[in-house]
Amino acid sequence: xxxxxxxxxxxxxxxxxxxxxxxxxxxxxxxxxxxxxxxxxxxxxxxxxxxxxxxxxxxxxxxxxxxxxxxxxxxxxxxxxxxxxxxxxxxxxxxxxxxxxxxxxxxxxxxxxxxxxxxxxxxxxxxxxxxxxxxxxxxxxxxxxxxxxxxxxxxxxxxxxxxxxxxxxxxxxxxxxxxxxxxxxxxxxxxxxxxxxxxxxxxxxxxxxxxxxxxxxxxxxxxxxxxxxxxxxxxxxxxxxxxxxxxxxxxxxxxxxxxxxxxxxxxxxxxxxxxxxxxxxxxxxxxxxxxxxxxxxxxxxxxxxxxxxxxxxxxxxxxxxxxxxxxxxxxxxxxxxxxxxxxxxxxxxxxxxxxxxxxxxxxxx
Amino acid sequence: xxxxxxxxxxxxxxxxxxxxxxxxxxxxxxxxxxxxxxxxxxxxxxxxxxxxxxxxxxxxxxxxxxxxxxxxxxxxxxxxxxxxxxxxxxxxxxxxxxxxxxxxxxxxxxxxxxxxxxxxxxxxxxxxxxxxxxxxxxxxxxxxxxxxxxxxxxxxxxxxxxxxxxxxxxxxxxxxxxxxxxxxxxxxxxxxxxxxxxxxxxxxxxxxxxxxxxxxxxxxxxxxxxxxxxxxxxxxxxxxxxxxxxxxxxxxxxxxxxxxxxxxxxxxxxxxxxxxxxxxxxxxxxxxxxxxxxxxxxxxxxxxxxxxxxxxxxxxxxxxxxxxxxxxxxxxxxxxxxxxxxxxxxxxxxxxxxxxxxxxxxxxx
Ligand SMILES: CC(C)[C@H](C(=O)O)[C@@H](O)C(=O)O
Ligand SMILES: CC(C)[C@H](C(=O)O)[C@@H](O)C(=O)O
Numbered sequence: 001x002x003x004x005x006x007x008x009x010x011x012x013x014x015x016x017x018x019x020x021x022x023x024x025x026x027x028x029x030x031x032x033x034x035x036x037x038x039x040x041x042x043x044x045x046x047x048x049x050x051x052x053x054x055x056x057x058x059x060x061x062x063x064x065x066x067x068x069x070x071x072x073x074x075x076x077x078x079x080x081x082x083x084x085x086x087x088x089x090x091x092x093x094x095x096x097x098x099x100x101x102x103x104x105x106x107x108x109x110x111x112x113x114x115x116x117x118x119x120x121x122x123x124x125x126x127x128x129x130x131x132x133x134x135x136x137x138x139x140x141x142x143x144x145x146x147x148x149x150x151x152x153x154x155x156x157x158x159x160x161x162x163x164x165x166x167x168x169x170x171x172x173x174x175x176x177x178x179x180x181x182x183x184x185x186x187x188x189x190x191x192x193x194x195x196x197x198x199x200x201x202x203x204x205x206x207x208x209x210x211x212x213x214x215x216x217x218x219x220x221x222x223x224x225x226x227x228x229x230x231x232x233x234x235x236x237x238x239x240x241x242x243x244x245x246x247x248x249x250x251x252x253x254x255x256x257x258x259x260x261x262x263x264x265x266x267x268x269x270x271x272x273x274x275x276x277x278x279x280x281x282x283x284x285x286x287x288x289x290x291x292x293x294x295x296x297x298x299x300x301x302x303x304x305x306x307x308x309x310x311x312x313x314x315x316x317x318x319x320x321x322x323x324x325x326x327x328x329x330x331x332x333x334x335x336x337x338x339x340x341x342x343x344x345x346x347x348x349x350x351x352x353x354x355x356x357x358x359x360x361x362x363x364x365x
Numbered sequence: 366x367x368x369x370x371x372x373x374x375x376x377x378x379x380x381x382x383x384x385x386x387x388x389x390x391x392x393x394x395x396x397x398x399x400x401x402x403x404x405x406x407x408x409x410x411x412x413x414x415x416x417x418x419x420x421x422x423x424x425x426x427x428x429x430x431x432x433x434x435x436x437x438x439x440x441x442x443x444x445x446x447x448x449x450x451x452x453x454x455x456x457x458x459x460x461x462x463x464x465x466x467x468x469x470x471x472x473x474x475x476x477x478x479x480x481x482x483x484x485x486x487x488x489x490x491x492x493x494x495x496x497x498x499x500x501x502x503x504x505x506x507x508x509x510x511x512x513x514x515x516x517x518x519x520x521x522x523x524x525x526x527x528x529x530x531x532x533x534x535x536x537x538x539x540x541x542x543x544x545x546x547x548x549x550x551x552x553x554x555x556x557x558x559x560x561x562x563x564x565x566x567x568x569x570x571x572x573x574x575x576x577x578x579x580x581x582x583x584x585x586x587x588x589x590x591x592x593x594x595x596x597x598x599x600x601x602x603x604x605x606x607x608x609x610x611x612x613x614x615x616x617x618x619x620x621x622x623x624x625x626x627x628x629x630x631x632x633x634x635x636x637x638x639x640x641x642x643x644x645x646x647x648x649x650x651x652x653x654x655x656x657x658x659x660x661x662x663x664x665x666x667x668x669x670x671x672x673x674x675x676x677x678x679x680x681x682x683x684x685x686x687x688x689x690x691x692x693x694x695x696x697x698x699x700x701x702x703x704x705x706x707x708x709x710x711x712x713x714x715x716x717x718x719x720x721x722x723x724x725x726x727x728x729x730x
Pocket of ligand 2: 195458615
């Protein structure tokens with residue numbers, strides 16, 4: 001069997017602790033199932049800055065480009081709050097996304113039945129929630145130029161960022177959304193601010209054209225992004241797949257994640273275009289949660305989002321659908337059993353640490 | 366007594382119905398209290414386009430510039446979905462904001478006790494909620510240039526918007542936030558995306574400097590806007606005043622409004638700088654809700670947000686603090702009494718139409 005090359009970039013904060021549980025799982029799968037995963041490791045974020053003075057080194061970047069998939073933990077922390085903008089921890093993640101051309105960010109917001117009661121929203125509003133946010137990840141205001149601070153003199157500065165979208169970028173991300181909708185409830189909602197932004201006008205136009213030309217069987221709605229944020233809070237179950245730009249996707253996917261009451265549980269996949277010859281996509285998988293420096297190193301972080309990211313990796317990068325399903329069921333089973341890390345603890349449940357949670361899931365897998 | 370000149374721009378959809386209730390209230394106040402309001406009217410939005418081919422005419426714009434305050438209803442509707450971008454209904458509102466230099470948008474998100482149960486969030490999460498979002502309203506991506514769609518040939522177009530903030534703009538909006546915080550719980554949270562946007566870096570820097578130089582007595586926190594959105598959903602009572610830019614403010618204030626379960630109830634004020642001589646600020650007051658074309662003309666729209674906007678007008682433009690307090694109490698009393706328009710109806714309450722709700726509030730005032 002061809003080996004499956006994974007690059008593990010655990011990063012900062014709780015990243016390494018969460019990644020340790022995935023490493024145990026990979027070792028077990030290689031051992032018992034002969035799964036053929038080959039792992040290498042690298043540095044990203046604050047730890048890379050400390051080691052190399054950059055948020056990711058060129059050598060690690062080259063490893064990422066060559067790997068079949070990258071597993072990413074989390075980056076950042078107060079230790080690096082004052083480092084120069086160009087080498088701040090997030091720059092490592094942004095370079096990975098840009099250089100690997102990972103334009104499609106898939107963020108499922110699923111409400112695990114065992115956790116429905118722990119949302120700040122009413123149980124009936126979130127119970128059974130299953131939406132997928134498809135966020136454009138390599139364009140928009142994140143990367144557009146000019147992006148700079150100009151000194152105007154007289155104590156005045158000017159901060160500038162540029163939102164840019166080309167037709168082909170909107171076409172390819174909406175194609176991903178429509179394709180995925182066909183495997184789900186066949187409904188896409190596109191969100192932008194066409195009433196204020198020219199990029200929103202183009203976004204709306206291209207999504208509609210793509211729909212008409214190739215995906216007319218899928219139900220398509222358009223919503224202004226501010227109204228979309230409201231509707232997510234009011235009645236999220238009205239959505240199936242949401243497709244939106246980089247910045248709105250950042251905001252809306254975090255809000256959707258919070259609705260589920262399970263921000264420590266949610267994975268994401270960032271995918272590139274299929275290679276013309278091999279059909280393989282470059283890919284990076286990461287938890288939606290951040291580096292949580294306040295609880296790092298205590299052995300209490302929730303490893304589920306990282307483990308669920310590995311499930312997405314098996315599903316999307318290696319076609320291991322049965323194994324991915326099995327891993328996701330193992331997570332649900334352990335929750336049903338009442339095991340909880342501190343972030344999702346509720347009365348009557350059993351508190352466990354990071355390693356115990358990982359072990360329990362591996363045992364059920 | 367000097368007359369108080371109001372320009373009423375009811376706009377489209379439910380705007381005119383809601384405004385009709387404020388007109389009744391103004392007539393009653395002039396009658397019984399000799400309040401001295403003088404009203405004029407104009408067109409804005411789709412109705413202005415139908416009449417003049419522009420979303421606001423120069424003549425109505427001149428009236429707005431001359432008025433002591435503008436009361437604004439709502440704009441837009443499917444009828445005008447296909448009109449050219451430059452004359453779309455929203456362009457009227459954006460011109461008012463820009464030409465009147467209404468840089469400070471105050472959006473209270475208050476959870477009326479009588480409505481706490483009708484939020485999609487758990488009652489304990491929103492009960493007693495009282496936050497104020499101070500949104501910058503004349504800068505950022507709404508107005509920055511270039512803002513255009515370029516034809517690149519080969520079927521490709523490029524949509525461009527530009528986010529621009531200068532030091533003085535950030536300084537003056539944060540000054541407003543700090544001043545208001547001193548009249549409340551003395552706590553400001555500033556939100557941006559400094560980890561991705563240069564305008565966010567400058568925003569963060571200038572808010573911190575303004576704080577240090579003039580408002581060190583106020584508690585200041587910084588939060589990334591995506592994390593801020595999450596925290597609004599998780600535990601909104603952690604906030605007092607939130608200060609943020611035009612686009613983040615658009616998203617975050619809508620989400621905050623939805624939390625309260627009372628989107629049909631929330632007013633807003635948009636204020637300019639005090640005139641050097643007269644100390645008077647240009648001002649526009651509008652409900653947070655939109656034009657709701659689906660229920661327009663049926664006499665069922667909720668007029669409370671429009672009436673509460675007039676309360677803000679009395680408070681901020683005319684120093685009529687006692688009257689504003691009294692009007693806000695009248696709204697709360699009518700809700701306590703069980704009267705509800707359809708949008709906020711719940712079991713056991715009494716459904717009333719727009720005019721009945723307006724009459725009940727006026728009777729209590
Ligand atoms: C860490 C940061 C740069 C990143 C983003 O803004 O995209 C994060 O918030 C995310 O959503 O993945
Ligand atoms: C109507 C629209 C232009 C406006 C905005 O985006 O500012 C609205 O959403 C608001 O929040 O007042």
